[in-house]
Amino acid sequence: MPIKTIGQSRKSPPKQARRVAIKNNFKKVNHPIPLKEPLEGKALDAFQKQTLVAIGKSIRAARYDRDMTMKMVFEAAGLERAYYGRLELGQVNVSVVNLRKIAHAMDTTILLMLADSGI
Numbered sequence: 001m002p003i004k005t006i007g008q009s010r011k012s013p014p015k016q017a018r019r020v021a022i023k024n025n026f027k028k029v030n031h032p033i034p035l036k037e038p039l040e041g042k043a044l045d046a047f048q049k050q051t052l053v054a055i056g057k058s059i060r061a062a063r064y065d066r067d068m069t070m071k072m073v074f075e076a077a078g079l080e081r082a083y084y085g086r087l088e089l090g091q092v093n094v095s096v097v098n099l100r101k102i103a104h105a106m107d108t109t110i111l112l113m114l115a116d117s118g119i
Helices: 015-025 047-063 070-077 081-088 096-105 110-117
Strands: none
Touching: 047 081, 047 110, 070 081, 070 110, 096 110
16 A cells, blocks of 8 residues: 555545445345334334324323323333334334333333223
């Protein structure tokens, strides 16, 4: 590598060349079990959307009943703020593990937390 002198700068390859180089370094791997695609970005049918909204509303109602802020719940549950906010709005799917974390943070059970959701 030549020695750089003061005032010289190393030129980087053009963006298009870098994209091609990066793209070519990744190898496709055929998984024996197909990976599930995330729920986001897919169109939800009305029943799925209604279910997510009902779960979110019941979580919010349980939080209001306990006079807790969103910050208190998502920090105690160990969840991201944005994820928890979208969860209460019914915009993301929630796992049973995360429901348990939220219920534990509110000092209740999943069944009691979702009792009034109608699902």
